[in-house]
Amino acid sequence: MKTFLKILSLGKEYKYWMLLAGFLSFLTVGSGIGLMMTSSYLIAKAALLTPIYQLQVAIVGVRFFGISRGVFRYLERLISHNLTFRLLQKLRVWFFSSLIPVVPSKTIDLTSGDLLNRAIEDIENIEHIFVRVISPPFVFLASAILMFLLLLLFGLNYAVIFLVMYLFSAVSVPALTYFLSKKLGEEIIRLRTKLKELAVDGVQGISEIIFYGEKARWNSDFNSIHEKLVTAEKRMKNIQALHESLTGFAMNITVAVLLFTAIPDVENGILEGVYLAVITIGIMASFEAVVSIPQAFQYLSLTTKSGDKLFSIIDKQQEHSKADKKTQIDNYNLKFENVSFSYDNFREALSNISFEIKKGEKTAIVGESGAGKSTLVNLVTKLWNAEKGKITIGTTEYSDFNETKLREIISVVPQKVHLFTGTIKDNLLIAKPDATDEELSTAIRKAGLEEFINNLPERLNTNIGELGKKLSGGESKRLTIARAFLKDYEIIIFDEALSHVDSLTESLILDSVKSIPRSKTLLFITHKLNRMEMFDKILVIRNGRLIETGTHKELLEQNTFYKRLFEKQNNK
Amino acid sequence: MKPDKKIIDEIKPVKNKFIFILVTGLSASAFTLLSAFILSRVINNVFLNNAGLSDVFSLLIIFLIFTAAKSLLVWLQNYFAVELTASIKVQLRNKILLKLEESGPENINSERTGEITNTLLKGVDKLDDYLGKFLPQLFLSALIPILILIFVFPIDLLTGIVFIVTAPIIPLFMFLIGSAAEKKNKKQWHTLSRMNAYFFDVLQGIVTLKLFNRTKDVLIKIEKISDVFRIKTLAVLKIAFISSLVLEVASTLSVAVIAVEIGLRLLYSDFPFVNALFILIIAPEFYLPMRMLGASYHAGMEGVAAFERVADLISDKTKSEITNSNLSYDYNSAANKSIEFRNIYYSYPGSEKEVLKDISFKAEQNTITAFVGESGAGKSTVMKLLLRFIEPKKGKILIGDYDLTSIDAKSWRNNISWLPQNPHLFSGTILDNIKIADSNADFDSVIEAAKNAQIHNFIMSLPKGYNTEIGENGAKLSGGERQRVALARAYLRNSPIIIADEPTSNLDLFVEHEIMNDMYKLFADKTVILIAHRLHTIEKADSIIVMRNGEIIDTGSHSELLKRKGYYKELIEAGNA
Incomplete structure (x- = not known):
């Protein structure tokens, strides 16, 4: 319920549109009731050989309702779909804006399409919340009131009996199926997950399955889970099929109960016989509003489940302080004091790290994969907040920093290259939207991309998407380096800039690194120990701990872990 | 939207069930008519006959x-x-699985695995509404109106005529409007897929956008794109909604026309009220099946699209044929222990291109034979042949004195430990994942294998030790840890022959070195055939086979090959062997 209200609050600003669409939907049902009631009144009166002029009103009514129903339906469709798309838009913007603070995260893998597909699916489930979940009960209640008032014209007892039966039909059928299918729903979810795991194993791991002679076992595992799932799904659908069948039966029972009440009244002259047909047929028409109620319950649970999933992604939000107490930066010395960090309480990614990097110092951070280097980058860029310890720039603590302000002085070449669809220029301008042509070409030159870009058909305006795979790993990497150089910065970070590039690109990148002005601070994260003598300081990280510090020369002079790494790489 | 011929083929084996749907659907309508008949009689008797x-x-x-x-x-x-x-779904899933089995592991492109699992599960599920609702409704929307006409004609000819005249208008309009909307709809799909591509792009680039303080601009753009999408979609829907307007108006107006027409005849002729009431009650029922068809139209479209994907997968022609043979083989007890390729040729099914041309080599017992060459040179095809995932098109593979094709594939593989480049970890516990190499192994030997693979300590550090569930395809393990699980499998299996693909790019250089060292220990006293990428490994090989474009271009030891200053030297210097 909490989830439902949370979703609902997202659509708050459209409440008047919702009201209008709901009302139109009610008018559609109401016109149906009107059509059937006036029609039966017409023929009943005609059967009594009423003069035609007394029937004119009824004939006009029949014609009016016959046309109005279609028109109301059309308008309702138009407005409710417009509403649905506006909700969709709202949901998307909400989802993205809530997701942004949460990434990067170990639990959210953005590189696979999985998250996106799931999010799109869940958002699509939610976008129908108005048409499928909110509107039906509204229309139902409005129809109940309408019929109650109409039947009141003939007698309070009819109105009351109808209302009781009507409400009972709408509530009892979904309640019954809910009760019958509650455990089954969980079972189906469990079996689906299991079957998906098996399918993934069977497709991705098919070589291993065949090699180890496990094919028969896999087949029987898959088939037995599949069989269980199909059986459970069948039962579920058979239960859901009760909706249509029982709602129809409830309608006919309501009709019969009212007839049992009304017929003696006709006998005793309390009710005019003409109205017997009117009441009966009116009731039948009013059940149109009941039919969509069980579905609304189903969608309610689907919507809340999807909502829960989306919220669970987004609610992982760390507490990012929005505090902006002090953004005046007195100097650019970066300092870590006893910093620890863990992603998942599974293992500590960084433990008790302390170091200081003075303004303008060129520092390399070295270690094996999984040692904690990337975590360090995420902390320096405040993508994550340190759990223990203190990070400062000058005298300002990170927790006092506004993220935006901090990132104004930091530029990053990320480990995972991401280029956006669009031209090369578009991609560069992300770093500085108002960059001049001169600034652009300086950045490109520093990244060693001048020649490459000059050889492109449309140079900077070449579309990366159209280039497709023509852009090699090394070129993409250098493009992100150019992007990082274009940004104004005091501290620049290269995160594994040398991985997955050939030796030519490697030396081009190292040339770029060398060209960084003396006054700017550099953090060079790497596992490849190449031209390490260019750094003022090397920090060696292993299993989340800072184990060695020194210059390349100093570290090689002693029996250090660094020395072993260096020798290993050079095959000594 | 005619049903696909292939889908009819799927229904044929279970056509009885389909007929039952139609019979019960039709009978339900008949009882609706009968109860309306009774109801009109009740009201008539009370109202007019006291x-x-x-x-x-x-x-x-x-x-x-x-x-x-x-x-x-x-x-x-x-x-x-x-x-x-349910039966058709089971049928289709079995067909897909059979297809996968037939096409063999080498024909499943690793990039397509996600798509295949998706089609196997969700794709088949999407057929539910199409098969269960839309298709029967297609028939019922023709049959039920006919049934009603049979009831109505004897009672009132005029109403029957109104029904007959109005009935075709509905499908006609739906068709006309539907095809206009469909054209626009196709354009719309384009916008939709572009929009999704944009979202995807943004999603993957969030970190970059954050680092450059550019997230606000992107939110504005998402809002704009969604707005464009809304306006364009509504333009399509406006047309589609006209079809529901037509449906609604046609059926309600017909009811109105009938009511007025009958009312007048009640007045001016001696048309009985009881029939009038009956017709009024059933008039909406006449149009109901067609309206329901209209409502399930969308499900129908989706089902057809989903079925196309399933059909594509099933009709895929690639087929790998592994010769059935039943000679059981034990390398350890064999007299002649060499493994020899004699003039082997291979091309993948459905392709003319020869990926292996005239490959001949001999690997002696307890030696290391390393294959080097650029990617696409044919090295992995050689491994697949040895693993018997595929059979040579021409030539012979001799295991000692036996032709490999004469040996039972399973019994042959029992002699091999295999280290693939990207080992697959199955959902389940770590223990299960190691034990897959030897299901009879006791727990102590598993621990020993894990210790040899240097992963025991890591496993013990996990919350549930060996019984830790490792998630879908080992999601919780790093690349190095996964390699070590595969290594533990090989240690546990302890087979005399090892076929290995040296791990590369995904691993950190240091991690890789350590893993390779542990791999060498395993290689001792084994016949090893491997694809090598690193100088370290290559140097230790007894014999190096250099491949290029499907051919063996050179063979020898490291120093011999280097002296020749040919392609091999280039490869080594490019660090790309």
Whole structure:
């Protein structure tokens, strides 16, 4: 319920549109009731050989309702779909804006399409919340009131009996199926997950399955889970099929109960016989509003489940302080004091790290994969907040920093290259939207991309998407380096800039690194120990701990872990 | 939107169920008519013939019985629809699995695995509404109106004519409007896929955008794109909604026309009220099946699209044929322990290109034979042949004195430990994942294998040790840890022959070195055939086979090959062997 209200609050600003669409939907049902009631009144009166002029009103009514129903339906469709798309838009913007603070995260893998597909699916489930979940009960209640008032014209007892039966039909059928299918729903979810795991194993791991002679076992595992799932799904659908069948039966029972009440009244002259047909047929028409109620319950649970999933992604939000107490930066010395960090309480990614990097110092951070280097980058860029310890720039603590302000002085070449669809220029301008042509070409030159870009058909305006795979790993990497150089910065970070590039690109990148002005601070994260003598300081990280510090020369002079790494790489 | 011929083929084996759907659907309608008939009689008798409750009591009971029968039949119709879809789904999934088995592991492109699992599960599920609702409704929307006409004609010719005249208008308009909307719809799909591509792009680039303080601009753009999408979609829907307008107006207006027409005849001729009431009650029922068809139109479209994907997968022609043979083989007890390729040729099914041309080499017992070459040179094809995932097109593979094709594949593989480049970890526990190499192994030998693979300590550090569930395809493990699990499998299997693909790019250089060292220990006293990428490994090989474009271009030891200053030297210097 909490989830439902949370979703609902997202659509708050459209409440008047919702009201209008709901009302139109009610008018559609109401016109149906009107059509059937006036029609039966017409023929009943005609059967009594009423003069035609007394029937004119009824004939006009029949014609009016016959046309109005279609028109109301059309308008309702138009407005409710417009509403649905506006909700969709709202949901998307909400989802993205809530997701942004949460990434990067170990639990959210953005590189696979999985998250996106799931999010799109869940958002699509939610976008129908108005048409499928909110509107039906509204229309139902409005129809109940309408019929109650109409039947009141003939007698309070009819109105009351109808209302009781009507409400009972709408509530009892979904309640019954809910009760019958509650455990089954969980079972189906469990079996689906299991079957998906098996399918993934069977497709991705098919070589291993065949090699180890496990094919028969896999087949029987898959088939037995599949069989269980199909059986459970069948039962579920058979239960859901009760909706249509029982709602129809409830309608006919309501009709019969009212007839049992009304017929003696006709006998005793309390009710005019003409109205017997009117009441009966009116009731039948009013059940149109009941039919969509069980579905609304189903969608309610689907919507809340999807909502829960989306919220669970987004609610992982760390507490990012929005505090902006002090953004005046007195100097650019970066300092870590006893910093620890863990992603998942599974293992500590960084433990008790302390170091200081003075303004303008060129520092390399070295270690094996999984040692904690990337975590360090995420902390320096405040993508994550340190759990223990203190990070400062000058005298300002990170927790006092506004993220935006901090990132104004930091530029990053990320480990995972991401280029956006669009031209090369578009991609560069992300770093500085108002960059001049001169600034652009300086950045490109520093990244060693001048020649490459000059050889492109449309140079900077070449579309990366159209280039497709023509852009090699090394070129993409250098493009992100150019992007990082274009940004104004005091501290620049290269995160594994040398991985997955050939030796030519490697030396081009190292040339770029060398060209960084003396006054700017550099953090060079790497596992490849190449031209390490260019750094003022090397920090060696292993299993989340800072184990060695020194210059390349100093570290090689002693029996250090660094020395072993260096020798290993050079095959000594 | 005619049903696909292939889908009819799928229904044929279970056509009885389909017929049951139609029969129950039709009978449900018949009971609707009967209960309407009774109801009109009850009202008529009370209204015009001064009948009391006691006079119509039995009729009312019959009415209730008929409506109960109708409800039961509606449920049964659904029941058979559920049965039908379930059997067809099982049928299709089995076909897909069989297809996968036939095409063999080497034909499943690793990039397509996600798509295949998706089609196997969700794709097949999407057929539910199409098979169970849309298709039967297609028939029922023709049959039920005919049934109603049979009832109506004897009672009132004029109403029957109104029905007959109005009925075709609905499908006609739906068709005209539907095809106009469909054209626009296709354009719309384009916008939609572009929009999704943009979202995807943004999602993957969030970190970059954050680092450059650019997230606000992107949110504005998402809002704009969504808005464009809304306006464009609504333009399409406006047309589509006209079809529901036409449906609605046609059916309600027909009811109105009939009501007025009957009312007038009640007045001016001696048309009986009881028939008038009956017709009024059933008039909406006449249009109902067509309206329901309209409602399930969308499900129908989706189902057709989903079925196309399934059909594509099933009709894929690639087939790998592994010769059936039943000679059981034990390398350890064999007299001649060499492994020899003699003039082997291979091309993948459906392709003319020869990926292996005239490959001949001999690997002696307890030696290391390393294959080097650029990617696409044919090295992995050699491994697949050895693993018997594929059979040579020409030439012979000799295991000692036996032709490999004469040996039972399973019995042959029992002699091999295999280290693939990207080992697959199965959902389940780590223990299960290691034990897959030897299901009879006891726990102590598993621990020993894990210790040899240097992963025991890591496993013990996990919350549940060896019983830790490792998630879908080992999601919780790093690349190095996964390699070590594969290594533990090989240690546990302890087979005399090792076929290995040296791990590369995904691993950190240091991690890789350590893993390779542990791999060498395993290689001792084994016949090893491997694809090598690193100088370290290559140097230790007894014999190096250099491949290029499907051919062996050089063979020898490291120093011999280097002296020749040919392609091999280039490869080594490019660090790309």
